[in-house]
Amino acid sequence: MHALIVVAHPDPRSLTHGVAAHLAEGVALADAGHSLEIADLAAEGFDPRFSAADLGLHLRDEAVPADVAAEQARIDRADALVLVYPVYWWSMPGLLKGWIDRVFTNGWAYDDRSGTGVAKLLGRLPVHLVGLGGADAGTYARHGYFGAMKTQIDHGIFNYCGAPVVTSELLLEAGPDNVAAHLKAARAIGCGLFGSRQ
Template sequence: MSIPPPHDPGNHGFDAEPRILVVTAHPAGASLTRAIATTIMQAAEINGCGTEVADLVAEGFDPVFGPADHAAFALGGVTPEDVRTEQRRIDRSDHLVLVYPVYWWAMPALLKGWIDRVFIAGWAFDEDADGDIAKRLDRLSISLVAVAGATRATYDRRGYREAMRVQIETGIFDFCGAPVVSSQLVTPDRMAEPSALDDIARTTLAQIVAR
């Protein structure tokens, strides 16, 4: 790994080092998804950022929005402790980086379930009696790295890339007020480039440092 740039200590806008939470969801111990996540974390640490990883598979996170989640959502019950643990992880982070394989032109069910359970009313957003939404995550920036099996031409021809943007970037993160500062689709043709891993990490980190 070669990385360097984007280190710019005079332009962080932070009182302390930026903290990055990298979330992955891939069932294989060795995968391109994990290699990308590791490279991003290494690059972040080289550039003076604090890092934490949430490997949802290794940690055995339960993605099912179950009765306790529904009671907390609909009846004002207690938020399940595993959900609060994830929310606290995000609360102590400035940036959230999601690195995930694309399954059926979307994120894996494990990662979507993590979002379903964690990004809930009262924490990610508020809704008043008139249905007006108050966004609560404007302090958090988002970087997305989607690892695809099909070529970019397929995504462009079928409109899958735009569908993912609307569903994930607008439907989830903009709804909560968290700006998506970078969104990369990693296709096999991109990974054919020798510097691909470093380039992906550099692109992710450049937008974090720029804030």
Template sequence: MHALIVVGHPNAGSLTHAIANEIGNGIADSGSENSFELADLFAQGFDPRFSQDDIDAFEMKAPFPDDVLAEQKRIEAADTLVLVFPIYWWSMPAIMKGWIDRVFSNGWAYKDIDGEKVIKKLNHLKVHLVAIGGAGIGTFARHGYFGAMKLQIHQGIFDYCGVEVATSELLLLADGNDPEEHVKKAREIGAAIPAKTTKRELDMVG
């Protein structure tokens, strides 16, 4: 099993990066047949801006830009996708949202037929979401973050393309939570990913 771990944080020494790295280590430790690639969007200089070239590709009037094609190939080479990100304004950072805007485009992630029918094209793919937040669990629950995340991200993005959200983790820094414990848990999250992916593959074969 091969996982693509996508991280959206400008600081390579951040907790977000530490968690992403430990998820990768957990995947690698779970068996020699398992591997991962870390896609650091800031380090690679990914441009999240949806340009005229992206509009032309979205309208299927031109090929996808080269950097978008490269990201699509990385996803195609993976059995599962892991997104690790800090919560900015109750959502993911702009660079990760822009990555989704540009990469998960019409014609590749789905096909919009005259605005009447949508064909989901990524039914084979699973995604694991790991969000890092600064507020306490009470604040998130009280203001409906969990429902908002499911509506905006689970349903609004991934279900639209046929991608199954296998797991969705929220790691919080408030309420006395120890960042080191989150890093330890990240390794456990990574170790569990191959089994979940293998189950999906067996279900499809059966």
């Protein structure tokens, strides 16, 4: 089994990167036969800007841009997709959202043809979401942020493509006092990624 872990944070020393690394350790602990790839969107310089070429692809007038095709190939090789990201303004960072905007294209992630409805094309791809938020659970509950994030990300993006969201985890109060607990939680998510536990 092969996991693609996508991380979106500009600082490689961040807790977000630490969580991604510990999640990867968990995948390796669960079964030495599992493989994984970590896609560090910031370090790789992925361009999240939705351009005229991306719009042309959406409208089926243009070919797939090379950088988008490379990301789609990465996902096609994966048996599970894991997104690890800090929560910015009660959602994912623009870098990760732009990656989704550009990579999850009409004709590859879903097929929207006039008059025939939308075909969901990513039913084979389990998705695991791991967000890191600075606020506490009470803040998320009080303002409805838990539900809002699930609606826009879990349902609005991945359900639209048919990709089942298996894990939707928010590691909250992501300050220095909770680093050890968050890294432990990340390792546990990795261990259970393919249904086995260490």
